[in-house]
Amino acid sequence: MITLESVSKSYSGKFGSVDALIDVSVQVERSDIFGIVGFSGAGKSTLIRMVNRLEEPDSGTILVDGDDVTAMTKKQLLNSRRNVGMVFQQFNLLETKTVFRNVAMPLMLQGKSRAEIARRVEEVLDIVELSDKRDARVSQLSGGQKQRVGIARALATEPDILLCDEATSALDPKTTEAILQLLKRINQTMGVTILLITHQMQVVQRICNKVAVMEAGRVVEQGSVIDVFGNPQSATTQEFVRTVINDQIPEAVVDLVKHDNRNARIYRLRSVGIASQSVLLAQLHRINGLEIHILAATVEQLEDTVIGLFHVQLIGSDEAIGLGEQHIDAAGITKEQVRI
Known part of the structure; x- marks a missing residue:
């Protein structure tokens, strides 16, 4: 479904070149909930933005559903992006607009009819359990409700892939759990493949079936959640796993x-x-x-x-x-x- 092969990316700055990704290879299968975990600066956000080419790789190959994203024309890339929804940490919503208008936005940009837009918006608001907030302004909503709007907007175009960029890090624990269970339900009932990045191993523990651990631009360990949690190899992975499975003697x-x-x-x-x-x-x-x-x-x-x-x-x-x-x-x- 999503394949990154030997992907590298660096940025130039005042103090020289900085390597954001170094020879990264990741394989996400259809219907996976795949977590990318790492501390700040590990390269997680750069990696996830490679999938829909919001970031250009310096080298390597990126395949989405078998198509080489790095070789696409602008028109081909636009069509590919319609199959990829994105959920953001800070929601990225239009605060003064209604919930309906926010969710309808990608459909309006696609030129859908009013009837089609109304039907699809009602469907996705029902999925995220926010039908009663249809006409409320986003500024009136709680953080958890705003993220539900963000998820509904991402689902509006019926994507096969959902990219989640720290989707729960701005939320309290109870709301985080509710959003995670919503994402899991979307994956199970709609078959949507989810690639998420996080610095919280608890997120991976709750809903992911596979995980990759990043450090300083490299993937230091990856595999099924059970294998990685059950026998972490790298020091970074052990540190993350320790946050959910205590391995110290009192x-x-x-x-x-x-x-x-x-x-x-x-x-x-x-x-x-x-x-x-x-x-x-x-x-x-x-x-x-x-x-x-x-x-x-x-x-x-x-x-x-x-x-x-x-x-x-x-x-x-x-x-x-x-x-x-x-x-x-x-x-x-x-x-x-x-x-x-």
């Missing part, structure tokens, strides 16, 4: 462990599915001469899958601990020794 527990002089090792265990953790712990308890303490545990649900993260302390002889390690490896659970 300080009070650390202090207690430090004063325990018995022969012991501590492991951080990550698994997809809670059953494997439960079976493993039962097996470890049956090893003669091995004592097991759970120092910390976190369980989170991603889509329909449970991600478990446990810190366990194995106490006993080197032989008993070695047997415990063998059981962990045999269970297919990712382990990492923690030194404190």
Whole structure:
């Protein structure tokens, strides 16, 4: 659906050239909700603006539904953009105009008839649950309602793709959740492919099925949300995942462990599915001469899958601990020794 292959982009400034994107490759399949996450300055906004060529790449290829966006004429690009809706962080609405007028704007620019415009505006306002605000001025709406108008406007032309540029970062947590669930429903019921950028890993956790993590213009890690959350590889990804899945041992527990002089090792265990953790712990308890303490545990649900993260302390002889390690490896659970 959306393919970026080896895309690079730099800007010239007072102090020389700045690399915004460096050899970025991303593949978004039809009906994905694909999240691009990164800190400020990572290159997220530049990347998403490449999809409809609001930014021109210095090199690389951008395919949208199989068509090379970088090779399109102005007329071809205009037609392509009609298939791509965009939702903005600051809404980008006409504050003094009515909700109806804002949503109708892209249809008016396409030269649709009044009857066609009225029909489609009513449809999308119903989708975003804002039919009762049809004649209200945008300036009278709350932030969440304004974003619903923005989503309705983006859907007005019946696009196959929705680009969301920090669509929830200006909203409070409760409103953010409502907007995320709206986007998820649009994806599931209308089949719209969603590419969103965010600096909040919670957004990715709530609705995305795939994610790419960016740092300093590069994609440092990407894959299914379950794979990336379940076993983050890069330091940046680990930092983001930590905001939703705590992988640290509480300080009070650390202090207690430090004063325990018995022969012991501590492991951080990550698994997809809670059953494997439960079976493993039962097996470890049956090893003669091995004592097991759970120092910390976190369980989170991603889509329909449970991600478990446990810190366990194995106490006993080197032989008993070695047997415990063998059981962990045999269970297919990712382990990492923690030194404190």
